[in-house]
Amino acid sequence: MNYLDIAVSIESKSCTLLVGTGFSMYMTDGAAPSWIDLLTDCAIRLNDNLKTYNELFRDDGNGTMANKFELTICAQILELEFSRKGKNIREEIAEIITTRINRGTINNDHLILAHHFFSENFSINVVTTNYDTLFSDYILPDNNRIFAEGVPVGRDNSGLNIYHVHGSVLNPSSIVLTMDDYFRFQHKDNYFSRKLYTLLQESTVVILGYSLGDFNLNRILNEAKNTKQGGRKKNDIYYVTRGKVNQVQQSYYLNTYGINVIEETDLSRFFYEVSEKKEVAKKTVDAQRNLKTAILNGQISRDDLKSRQSFDNILSSLINMGIKLDAPRSFDFLRIVYSEKCELTRENHAWDQYVHYAHWLIDLAAEIPLRNTVFQDEFLQHVSYSFRKMSRELYIGYSWQSFAAWESRWTDMILDNRELIIALIEAEGFIPGINGVNDLKVKHDVTRNI
Incomplete structure (x- = not known):
């Protein structure tokens, strides 16, 4: 599962929760209104x-x-x-x-669990389209800062940041409700709209309490996608739901918005699972802070590579140390990194590692030309392994989310690197109808000039 990546983002103070009505309904056993x-x-x-x-x-x-x-x-x-x-x-x-929504309708067990989670992790940014004051009045009443139109912001510069982007009952006139309200919000360049899209683009986002068809959620995701800035910094988006989500829907949201679905998980389990990863996340973040030493020594622990964010931190560390990404020294270290990541995919229940592995290969191919470098052949060997472990449809033993990564991010890569990969596809015998490499060839022909 993806709980470690979420825990790492919390530990590194780069996590945003996008909270919808389902969260309030969970806290009140359904008393909160839709x-x-x-x-x-x-x-x-x-x-x-x-x-x-x-x-x-x-x-x-x-x-x-x-x-x-x-x-x-x-x-x-x-x-x-x-x-x-x-x-x-x-x-x-x-x-x-x-x-x-008041003290009489709130489930006390859920309140205790939420209070403990957020008091331990108050660096999280909470962005909500809800109008209620569950967070500020009940979950963490003594350690928060409320951001809502027309509501004074506390001077204390610490605590849980709560952004009521669609208004709050604290100031009823701020409530975004009608078609006109939504149109004005979408086209008004104010603090709340800027802050919302900045957080969505620059932090790991966890979506709680929305259905995938929710109007508010899809409008926000579309606007974030349209305003997304370029650059190496990657954000991840996770959608948590109690139910099951079919593969067609998962594929659509993964391809369109980069959303990873965590299904059959209620909020109680979510809080528990993320909290369980806290100690490992601390060690991971500490290791990322010590990447300079790891690069100088030419060694890194496999456990320190389990997070999706690790690779972006590695590339940033190389650049900050003045080492070009296409320099032999970089390739020497990346050779270790990819080999260890490949080994992580061989462990039990390592489906998230297959997806990370695909993204890390795409990340490098998006940064530097690899043709005629000392790393070209080894890079293509890793690509071949990734392709052989992916599937276009849902097949037991194959990762369809890896295929979704390659398909959705194909044009992120430098054109010549794409040409290298197409030559690999044509030279090697992948499994027709399973790996989906023919779909990548078709996509390449359509997008060759992009």
């Missing part, structure tokens, strides 16, 4: 004999309500109806939330 719950409650509060309610919502036949229009449009209509009655819909929403 977005459609908020809007249906608002429609009932209009006291117009359910006229607006029936125009906007319908029973889907399973005892739950469905919206007849996109929810931001429903909200726009409700805002107009409240205004006609001289009422403020955002104040109504703040009242609904505080009524349904």
Whole structure:
């Protein structure tokens, strides 16, 4: 699993949690309202004999309500109806939330677990589209800084940073609710939009409490993708869900946004698993801080290479030491690194290592031309091994996520390095229909000039 990478990002103070409604529902055993719950409650509060309610919502036949229009449009209509009655819909929403999320509705066992996790890891950045104050009032009330429009920021420069990017009940007028609100937020260059996309691009992101089809989540991911800056720094995105996610969906989100799915994991298990990796993560971060010594000595522990982030730190350390990435000294050390990483893929339950391995090969091929270097042949041997262990579809014993890495990041690599890899594909006998190398050849033909 990917818990070690998440634990390492927390230990290195580069982790952001993107928190949705499902988190509040977990903390309150379902008492917290979903977005459609908020809007249906608002429609009932209009006291117009359910006229607006029936125009906007319908029973889907399973005892739950469905919206007849996109929810931001429903909200726009409700805002107009409240205004006609001289009422403020955002104040109504703040009242609904505080009524349904309070000390009486919060699951105490979940609260203790969350409090312990965040008090141990308050360097995490919490970015939330939720309007409630669960984090600041209950989970970590004595050690936080709230960032929300119209809400004063505490002077203390420590504690859990909580970014209410869509507003907060602390200032109901800040709540982003309607189609107009979302349009303004998306096109307004303010502190919250800039901070949101900076965190998404420069830290490891863990998505909690959203469905993959969630409007808020997909809008944020699309905007982050459109505004993404170039450069070597890599961010990883993990999506945590209680249910199972089929391969088609996983492939789409991995290819489109680089999202790694951690399925069949509720929040209690997530907190436990990440906490279990804390000591190993500390050792990993310490090893990364001592990379200069490792490079000078020409040796590195295999355990220090288990994190996805290790390779980017290695490349940065080489550059910071004034060693060019295509210098013999770099290749001598990278030869050790790739060999040890390859060995990690041979361990039991090492599927995440196969994916790291593929990304590390792509990372190097994106940085320097490898043709006619002393490392060319060895690089291609590693590529061949990665290809033989990957699959286009889900096959037992093969890593389809490795294939997704090669396919989604194909054009990240220098063109001549891609040509080298295509020559390798044509020269070696990979398994037709399994490894997916023919798909890479097709992609290469289409993207040759990119």
